[in-house]
Amino acid sequence: MVALGAGSVGVVTPQSMQFDEPLPLQSGSSLAGYTLAYETYGKLNAERSNAVLVCHALNASHHLAGVYEGQPKSEGWWDNLIGPGKPLDTDRFFVIGVNNPGSCFGSTGPMHPDPATGQPYGSRFPVFTVEDWVDAQARLLDRLGITQLAAVVGGSLGGMQALSWTLQHPQRVRHALVIASAPNLSAQNIAFNEVARRAIITDPDFHGGDFYAHGVVPKRGLRVARMVGHITYLSDDVMDQKFGRSLKRDEETAGPAPYAYTTQDIEFQIESYLRYQGDKFSEYFDANTYLLITRALDYFDPARAFGGNLAAAMARATAKFLVVSFTTDWRFSPGRSREIVKALLDNRRDVSYAEIDAPHGHDAFLLDDPRYHGVVRAYLERVATQASAAPAGTAARVKGFAI
Amino acid sequence: MVALGAGSVGVVTPQSMQFDEPLPLQSGSSLAGYTLAYETYGKLNAERSNAVLVCHALNASHHLAGVYEGQPKSEGWWDNLIGPGKPLDTDRFFVIGVNNPGSCFGSTGPMHPDPATGQPYGSRFPVFTVEDWVDAQARLLDRLGITQLAAVVGGSLGGMQALSWTLQHPQRVRHALVIASAPNLSAQNIAFNEVARRAIITDPDFHGGDFYAHGVVPKRGLRVARMVGHITYLSDDVMDQKFGRSLKRDEETAGPAPYAYTTQDIEFQIESYLRYQGDKFSEYFDANTYLLITRALDYFDPARAFGGNLAAAMARATAKFLVVSFTTDWRFSPGRSREIVKALLDNRRDVSYAEIDAPHGHDAFLLDDPRYHGVVRAYLERVATQASAAPAGTAARVKGFAI
Numbered sequence: 001m002v003a004l005g006a007g008s009v010g011v012v013t014p015q016s017m018q019f020d021e022p023l024p025l026q027s028g029s030s031l032a033g034y035t036l037a038y039e040t041y042g043k044l045n046a047e048r049s050n051a052v053l054v055c056h057a058l059n060a061s062h063h064l065a066g067v068y069e070g071q072p073k074s075e076g077w078w079d080n081l082i083g084p085g086k087p088l089d090t091d092r093f094f095v096i097g098v099n100n101p102g103s104c105f106g107s108t109g110p111m112h113p114d115p116a117t118g119q120p121y122g123s124r125f126p127v128f129t130v131e132d133w134v135d136a137q138a139r140l141l142d143r144l145g146i147t148q149l150a151a152v153v154g155g156s157l158g159g160m161q162a163l164s165w166t167l168q169h170p171q172r173v174r175h176a177l178v179i180a181s182a183p184n185l186s187a188q189n190i191a192f193n194e195v196a197r198r199a200i201i202t203d204p205d206f207h208g209g210d211f212y213a214h215g216v217v218p219k220r221g222l223r224v225a226r227m228v229g230h231i232t233y234l235s236d237d238v239m240d241q242k243f244g245r246s247l248k249r250d251e252e253t254a255g256p257a258p259y260a261y262t263t264q265d266i267e268f269q270i271e272s273y274l275r276y277q278g279d280k281f282s283e284y285f286d287a288n289t290y291l292l293i294t295r296a297l298d299y300f301d302p303a304r305a306f307g308g309n310l311a312a313a314m315a316r317a318t319a320k321f322l323v324v325s326f327t328t329d330w331r332f333s334p335g336r337s338r339e340i341v342k343a344l345l346d347n348r349r350d351v352s353y354a355e356i357d358a359p360h361g362h363d364a365f366l367l368d369d370p371r372y373h374g375v376v377r378a379y380l381e382r383v384a385t386q387a388s389a390a391p392a393g394t395a396a397r398v399k400g401f402a403i
Numbered sequence: 404m405v406a407l408g409a410g411s412v413g414v415v416t417p418q419s420m421q422f423d424e425p426l427p428l429q430s431g432s433s434l435a436g437y438t439l440a441y442e443t444y445g446k447l448n449a450e451r452s453n454a455v456l457v458c459h460a461l462n463a464s465h466h467l468a469g470v471y472e473g474q475p476k477s478e479g480w481w482d483n484l485i486g487p488g489k490p491l492d493t494d495r496f497f498v499i500g501v502n503n504p505g506s507c508f509g510s511t512g513p514m515h516p517d518p519a520t521g522q523p524y525g526s527r528f529p530v531f532t533v534e535d536w537v538d539a540q541a542r543l544l545d546r547l548g549i550t551q552l553a554a555v556v557g558g559s560l561g562g563m564q565a566l567s568w569t570l571q572h573p574q575r576v577r578h579a580l581v582i583a584s585a586p587n588l589s590a591q592n593i594a595f596n597e598v599a600r601r602a603i604i605t606d607p608d609f610h611g612g613d614f615y616a617h618g619v620v621p622k623r624g625l626r627v628a629r630m631v632g633h634i635t636y637l638s639d640d641v642m643d644q645k646f647g648r649s650l651k652r653d654e655e656t657a658g659p660a661p662y663a664y665t666t667q668d669i670e671f672q673i674e675s676y677l678r679y680q681g682d683k684f685s686e687y688f689d690a691n692t693y694l695l696i697t698r699a700l701d702y703f704d705p706a707r708a709f710g711g712n713l714a715a716a717m718a719r720a721t722a723k724f725l726v727v728s729f730t731t732d733w734r735f736s737p738g739r740s741r742e743i744v745k746a747l748l749d750n751r752r753d754v755s756y757a758e759i760d761a762p763h764g765h766d767a768f769l770l771d772d773p774r775y776h777g778v779v780r781a782y783l784e785r786v787a788t789q790a791s792a793a794p795a796g797t798a799a800r801v802k803g804f805a806i
Contacts, residue, residue, distance in 0.1 A: 026664070027662075027664035028664075029664075123667070127664040127665065127666055184648060185648070186639055186642070186643055187639075187642035187643050187645070187646040187647055187648065187671075187673045188634060188637075188639045188642045188643075190648070190671050190673050190674065191630075191634045191642065191673050191674075191677055192634060194630070194671075194673070194674045194677055194678075195627060195630045195631050195634070195677070197666070197667075198626065198627055198630060198678070198681070199602060199627050201667055202623040202626070202627070203623075204607060208667075209667065220605040220606075223601065223605070224598060224601055224602050224605070224627060227594075227597070227598045227601060228598050228631060231591060231594045231595060231598070234591075236589055236590075236591045239589065239590035239591045239594065240589055240590050240591075242590070243590040244590055245587060245588070245590065245593070245704065245707075256707075259430075259702060261429070261430035261431075261432075261530040261702075262530065262698075263530055263600070263691075263694040263695055263698045264526070264600075264604055264611075264612065264694065267698075267701065268590075268593050268597075268701065270590045270593050270594050270597070271593065271594075271597045274594055274597055274598070275597075275601070278601070288666075291666040291667065292666055295665075295666045295670075298670065298671065299662060299664075301648060304648075304659075330733075
């Protein structure tokens with residue numbers, strides 16, 4: 001047995017669900033029979049009113065919390081937030097994590113065989129949008145017998161999914177927690193995604209997306225993609241605090257080492273860190289998944305069908321919201337979260353907003369800043385009270401909306 | 404003849420100067436006999452007191468202003484600032500532009516033959532620093548018979564050279580104009596440079612820097628490098644204004660086009676723009692030069708020899724300064740310019756500082772914002788008055804400093 005601290009969900013086992021009915025997609029295409037990998041933590045109550053869906057961002061999965069048997073270092077990506085007594089309390093909520101289709105952590109993706117050909121999908125894997133992922137998640141909830149979520153929670157791209165849930169299935173969501181997110185990408189956000197995609201696509205080992213058949217992986221492109229992504233996840237300040245202008249060789253010398261005067265080798269600590277992150281990422285992440293997920297980010301724009309009017313787009317949402325941003329997040333700045341808040345207020349919706357003064361940039365949503373976790377904890381306590389207090393009434397209301 | 408507007412220096416001819424004496428470098432290495440490409444505009448006065456050296460940044464050269472014979476679109480990169488009656492007035496100043504060694508616009512660089520082998524230097528071209536460039540520029544001035552500059556001017560990396568002039572050759576500089584610059588790179592700045600370098604170095608066509616012999620150019624890497632660089636030159640806001648979330652196909656349709664749902668092809672305008680910039684750049688820029696120049700940026704850090712104390716480093720400077728920053732420049736933010744200003748004030752130096760409220764980001768230093776140009780014009784008028792009023796005294800002072 002693994003020794004686990006108080007508050008851990010402990011050892012967990014991933015599950016999978018097979019869907020034979022094709023999933024129609026926004027592009028007009030569809031995904032044939034597919035598998036969704038998912039995990040659950042805590043217990044669904046008798047009223048089925050305490051389910052919380054957690055949506056993942058680019059480089060994450062259904063494995064939210066706990067560890068796998070015999071793998072003590074396999075903590076889920078949001079283990080600091082989710083567990084017994086934690087802000088998203090698995091003693092009160094039935095928490096669900098699902099790997100989105102197109103990802104590379106268990107659900108059907110570009111590396112899996114296309115039933116039409118028997119060969120890996122590769123470049124022929126259909127384009128997914130945030131809305132498509134929400135539909136896939138909704139089907140999983142149908143199978144689990146959950147008609148309404150106490151809450152849907154997500155950070156970054158996960159926050160976009162949470163937001164989209166309130167628009168696509170308003171009757172199925174009582175609360176949405178939209179963290180470090182945005183109502184769409186800015187031109188600069190798209191630009192960074194495009195740099196990453198070009199690095200991957202122009203890697204000779206990409207083979208137009210059909211590299212599986214060649215027994216190679218476009219690691220050069222994946223490394224560069226991860227490096228550029230990583231820069232946008234951190235604040236300028238936290239990079240200066242963590243790495244500054246320290247040299248790699250400073251570790252070996254008593255004082256600051258002299259410059260080595262090299263253009264191709266590592267000189268600064270930050271370079272060493274980024275190369276390490278890039279190398280690690282290129283060992284496990286799928287290149288087609290990277291393209292697909294960054295494109296889903298680019299495409300997300302609920303205001304688009306309303307001529308850019310986000311308030312008009314948000315009129316459909318009936319959920320209550322907690323919106324959280326971080327002051328030093330320059331990828332999805334607080335201003336982007338305030339756009340969401342304003343659009344909700346324009347519709348006289350119930351919205352709580354917290355702007356957390358955290359130094360870590362976009363990555364802050366994954367860290368356990370006490371003010372941030374305090375806000376999430378307090379909000380979810382309110383949700384939990386409602387989930388246990390009024391399940392029958394809730395169910396009646398849901399029926400009223402003809403789900 | 405080319406029709407030119409009032410204020411142009413007109414048709415110019417690049418010149419070159421051969422140096423047979425090796426140039427010793429900070430790395431301990433040296434550059435054997437070499438050539439510097441340069442241009443001059445205006446006339447050196449009899450007292451030789453009106454020379455202004457303009458230092459270039461990453462993607463620029465000695466060609467500051469005017470056009471080449473028969474090439475009406477060949478305007479110099481700072482043509483909006485330099486010319487008769489312009490802020491840097493060639494009716495008053497003798498302006499010098501010099502291509503730094505290691506660059507790819509005429510001066511000796513990695514693509515030229517190493518006299519020791521007869522083969523292109525490639526990966527064996529020595530590493531240059533800002534200080535080395537200043538030394539090379541100083542030698543050119545020696546040959547031109549200029550013992551003291553009325554001013555040294557530069558933006559971005561050019562501003563670092565201007566700053567370094569005041570530290571390496573304090574007696575040879577009366578004024579320094581340091582625009583959109585920084586006293587060193589932040590970890591984030593180095594990180595972006597490293598992404599660009601990794602894209603180039605891991606391009607299979609780079610061949611460790613010796614691609615010339617293979618008859619190829621690492622264009623894939625150069626494209627990605629340019630794309631990531633370009634993002635950092637523009638402000639988030641100006642990108643949104645210029646491109647926003649517009650689709651490439653919006654041009655072809657009456658209203659907004661529907662999404663094409665593609666992960667590999669161009670969808671958004673910003674992607675089209677970045678790819679175009681990357682393609683264009685990869686056609687003419689040298690990959691080794693890109694590594695060398697970004698590394699010179701990384702290495703520049705005059706406070707390093709003083710335990711990080713910039714005020715102590717700046718104590719050597721005796722020039723008067725104009726420091727200019729731009730509010731939306733997130734590559735070298737106003738805060739970085741204020742570090743320079745503070746270090747100068749700590750030494751009771753004469754410094755003027757202007758923070759220009761311009762929307763364009765780092766690129767603003769190349770544009771003709773009237774407030775920005777007004778500040779530079781006013782400052783240089785003061786310099787011009789001094790240059791013409793006190794040449795003899797200046798010469799005496801210079802002699803007093805034993806140049």
